[in-house]
Structure formats: structure tokens, C-alpha cells
Amino acid sequence: MPHAHPPLPPAPFPAPSHDHARCVATALATAETLCGERGARLTGLRRQVLELVWESHGPIGAYDLLDRLRALRSGAAPPTVYRALEVLMEQGLVHRINRLNAFIGCAHPDAPHEGQFLICTRCGTTAELDEPAIAHAIEQRARALGFAVEHRTVEVTGLCPSCRPG
């Protein structure tokens, strides 16, 4: 049925006023489904960490996560968070932003991928792209130099539509 509307992907830069509780609920439900399909275990701890990661649409540091997790689990320590993040990243539910030593929920976790990120330096809101043109431009130049690409890190900082002057 080629004329059916596909489900709209979430806007790359959600409006500050959007119903973020729904984003979180969706992300958790999707994670549950995907882990179920894959035989991966989304334990209580991992679910809690994923929920904390999704508290905003911006990257959050491991120790900030830890502070918040401690409200839920008094004994939480750095490995508690890092181990959960490791599994969540393996499952493609969370990405790491190297520039910021921080983590963000994946916007399209259905298929494994490396994201490309547009990070607002003012409000932190971050859009995740998966733009073939960018990957292709990299791939093409690498190939010309005889370089076999494994991983691509693309992290762009700037101002999001809400924070941009004018």
C-alpha cells in the first residue's frame, strides 16, 4: 500500500513544550519490545538507567546519572551506571557523545546504527541524524585513500532552532 502515510518520525528538534513523558514512555516500551525480541534482558536497573537517560533530549554524564539513580537505589556506585550503560549501548538503546563524555537515548533503536548528532550548546537538546549523504561523503573519501571504515563519529555543536537568535 504505497499511499499509506508512514508513521512520522519524531521531530529531530522537539519543541520545548512537547509532551516529554510520552517520549520517555515510548522509548521504554520500544526498549522492552526490542529486548524481548532479541532475548536480551532489560532488568529493573537497566530500565531505570534508560529512563534517567531519557529524562531529557540532551546528553547526560555518567555521574549525573549516578546522582539521580541514587535516589532510587541507595547503594549505586559508578560500576552500577557504567555497566547498565554498556548493555544499553550494546542494544543500541543509548549512544555515547564523545565530545561531552555523556550519553543520550537513541532516537531510532530499531536497527543498529551509529548516529550523527547535532548538539545545542545552549539548551543541550540534541538531534540524532542517520543521514546517508554524510556517511557517504566520508566513505567515499576514505575509499579513495584506501582506508577501510569501521566506526564513524559525527558530533556537531551549534544552536538549535529554539535557541538560535532571530
Add this chain to the structure above:
Amino acid sequence: MPHAHPPLPPAPFPAPSHDHARCVATALATAETLCGERGARLTGLRRQVLELVWESHGPIGAYDLLDRLRALRSGAAPPTVYRALEVLMEQGLVHRINRLNAFIGCAHPDAPHEGQFLICTRCGTTAELDEPAIAHAIEQRARALGFAVEHRTVEVTGLCPSCRPG
């Protein structure tokens, strides 16, 4: 004179057997010239750190630099290295590789720019690109989303021509 050969840029992936002492000497001489032109001060310490950074064509961590610097300056401490690196980065003589928490000498320091890096995971050799097609692909998608780009981090890992099987 459109038919004159322009000076060849250094190969993005230098052969392992190349005369690297010449790379280092060229990099130091260029740095000297550029700093002279700009009224920036390439002090003895900064020159030493730049030379250590250029010991290879791969990224090197701040504490590895510190270890080596201590052979030359017994009292060196972390700020010794980080302060020198800060100045060298301001002058565009060194880039930071966020993925690796490491630093590498800039291959074309004449004009200020952010590099794009192809990093060999086997031997560490890293090529610095300044490929308009990559920057353009990013810029174009960002613009479409209303995002005003400030900085672009492009760090690609893989295997260089020398390390690639076949």
C-alpha cells in the same frame, strides 16, 4: 600559471618507511614561522611538546606526553602539558581527538580549520582531511533542521592502507 605543479601535500597516509624526522622538522619549522607571523610565542616548552606530539603520525595521550616530557623537564606536571597543548590548539598546530582523549599534530596548520580524521585502529596512523563534501553534507542537513553549526567533530576509525588485509 595554471600548468605549474602545486607543491604536493603530504600523503594522508604516509608509508611506514618514510623519513619521519623530516616530517617533524617541517612541522616545527612551519610552527615557528606561523607563530612569528602571528605574534604568538612558541616557547621552549611549547616547542618541546609539539615535537613530542609529532613523534608519530598517530594521536598521543596527555599523560603519555607527560611521561616523555619528564625526560626533558624533570618537574613537569599535568598542567605543564595541558597548558602547552591548549596554546598549540589555539594556534591550530595540534588537534584533539575526542574519541581517544588524545592529541595529534595538525597536517595543514596554515589556515585555521577543524580536521576530519581517519584513525587506524591497528597502527594508530591518522590521516587528517579537510573535505568540503563532508562539511557540506553536514551543513546542508543542519540548515534544513534550523540548526546553526558551530563545531564539527568527524572522527572515523578503521584500517589504513598499510594495515588493511589483502
Add this chain to the structure above:
DNA sequence: AGACTATATGTTATAATGTTTCATTCATGA
């Protein structure tokens, strides 16, 4: 159920990376 196994989590310590602060030295120019 009971024993076995693999996975997950708790707990403590430590490693790796990066910054702040204040004192001292050095270059430069009035």
C-alpha cells in the same frame, strides 16, 4: 524441590584524564 550454572548486581578500591589555585620566574617595555 535441590543443585548447578551463568548472569547480574553490590562493594571497595584504583586508574586515567583534566582543572584550580597560588607562588615564582621570565620577558618586555616605560
Add this chain to the structure above:
DNA sequence: TCATGAATGAAACATTATAACATATAGTCT
């Protein structure tokens, strides 16, 4: 030569991440 600002020395501290080992939990087999 003295005043000034930049650069470096030195110590402490902050942040980010991992290692090592103990305990608990969840499935699996008998």
C-alpha cells in the same frame, strides 16, 4: 631599574572510567 603581564612550577583537587572480588538472582537440569 622598576612595573607589568605572560609563562611556568608546584601542589592539590575534580571528573571520568575501570578492575577485582563478593554476593545475589534467574534460569536449567535432575
